[in-house]
Amino acid sequence: MKTDDKTLNMLDLRIVGQGATSKIYRDGDTAVKVYESASLGQVENEAARQRFAFDAGLPVPAVFGVRKLEGNAVALDMAYIDGQPLMRLGMDKEERKAAVLSLVKLQRKVHAVNANGQPKQTELLAWKIRHTGYLDAPRVDRLLLLLNRLDTGGTNLCHGDFHPLNILNDGGKHWLIDWVDATAGNTLADACRTYVIFKQFITRMSGVYLRAFCDETGARKEDVLAWFPVAAAARLADNPGDTRNAGLLHSIEDWYASNR
Numbered sequence: 001m002k003t004d005d006k007t008l009n010m011l012d013l014r015i016v017g018q019g020a021t022s023k024i025y026r027d028g029d030t031a032v033k034v035y036e037s038a039s040l041g042q043v044e045n046e047a048a049r050q051r052f053a054f055d056a057g058l059p060v061p062a063v064f065g066v067r068k069l070e071g072n073a074v075a076l077d078m079a080y081i082d083g084q085p086l087m088r089l090g091m092d093k094e095e096r097k098a099a100v101l102s103l104v105k106l107q108r109k110v111h112a113v114n115a116n117g118q119p120k121q122t123e124l125l126a127w128k129i130r131h132t133g134y135l136d137a138p139r140v141d142r143l144l145l146l147l148n149r150l151d152t153g154g155t156n157l158c159h160g161d162f163h164p165l166n167i168l169n170d171g172g173k174h175w176l177i178d179w180v181d182a183t184a185g186n187t188l189a190d191a192c193r194t195y196v197i198f199k200q201f202i203t204r205m206s207g208v209y210l211r212a213f214c215d216e217t218g219a220r221k222e223d224v225l226a227w228f229p230v231a232a233a234a235r236l237a238d239n240p241g242d243t244r245n246a247g248l249l250h251s252i253e254d255w256y257a258s259n260r
Contacts, residue, residue: 016080019178020239030064031080036073040066043074049118050078050179053157056113059106059175081175083168087202096205099164104212106174107162107194111187111217115157121185122151124160128234134249135233139256147230151186158183158190163197188219192227196235200244229255 016031017024025032035043047063054060064077087099129135129143159166160181168175191213198206214221232248239245 026080029080031061031078033076033078034069034073035075036071038074040068040074043076045119046180047076049182052115052118053110053113053176053179053182056157058110058113059173060179061175061177081168081170081177083170083175085165086167086169086174087164097208100205100209100212101216102174103162103164103167103194104209104216106167106176107159107191107213108216110159110162110176111156111190113157114155115182115184116155118155118157118182118184121154121158121160121183121189122147124181124183125189125230125234128237129230132233132236133240134236134245135252139233139252142256142259143230143233143252150189150227150230154186155184156187156190158185158187160190160193161197162190162194163201186227187217188224189227189231191217191219191224192231193235195224196228196231196248200235200247 013025013027013032015023016026021038022033022035025034044066047066050060051063054062061079061081064079067075067077069075086103087096091099125147126144129140129147132140135143159176159179160183161178162176166176166178168177191210194213195206195210198209210221210224213219213224229252232252236245236248
C-alpha cells in the first residue's frame with residue numbers, strides 16, 4: 001500500500017485526522033496513522049505505549065500492529081473511534097466547563113496507573129529542552145537544573161499531550177488518543193503541560209482547567225505552575241516556527257531574568 005494521497009483515495013480511504021507529523025486514514029473499523037518521516041522503531045515505541053495504556057484498562061483504541069509502507073512511510077494500525085473532539089467551536093460557557101471537568105476526571109484516571117518501567121518523563125523533557133532550537137546554553141542549563149529540582153522520581157502514567165483534541169467522544173464514552181509522549185513521571189508536570197496548551201490555544205480556559213485539576217486532585221496551583229518554565233520550554237520543541245511560541249519564550253525569559 002502506497003502512502004501518497006492519490007493512492008489512498010483510490011482505495012477509498014479518507015483522512016479523518018492530521019497532526020504535525022502524521023495523517024490518519026479510515027479503513028473500515030481500522031484507523032491507519034501514517035508517518036512519512038518517522039522510523040519503524042519510533043512508531044513501534046508509540047504502539048507499545050498505547051498498548052500499555054490499553055492493557056491498564058484505560059479507554060484507548062486497541063493497537064493492531066505497525067507496518068512499513070512503500071517508501072519511508074510507517075503505519076500504525078488501531079481501532080477506529082467514530083467520535084468528536086471533547087471541545088468544539090460553538091460550545092457555550094457551561095458546555096466548555098463541563099468538558100474541562102470531564103478532561104480532568106479522565107486525566108486523573110490516567111495518573112492513577114503505575115507506569116514503572118515505562119520511558120521516564122524527565123528524560124523526555126530534558127531531551128526536548130536541549131533540542132528546542134530557541135534557547136541558548138545558559139537558559140538550557142538553568143531549565144535542566146529546575147527540572148532536576150522538581151523531579152520526585154514519580155512513576156505515574158503521564159500522557160504527555162493531554163488536551164481536548166486528543167479526547168474523542170463517541171456519544172457514550174470518552175477515548176484518549178495519541179500516546180507518542182506517554183511516560184512514567186510526575187502528575188503535576190503532566191498537568192502543567194496541559195495548562196500550557198490551554199494557554200496557547202484556549203487562553204480563557206487555562207484558569208478553568210487549573211482550578212478544576214487542583215479541586216479534583218487536591219494539588220496546589222503553585223506546585224503545578226512551578227513546572228511552567230520546564231513545560232513551556234519542552235513545548236517549544238513540538239512546533240518549531242509556530243507564532244504562538246513567542247508567548248512561551250517571553251514567559252521563559254521573564255523566569256530566567258528573575259532567577260539569575
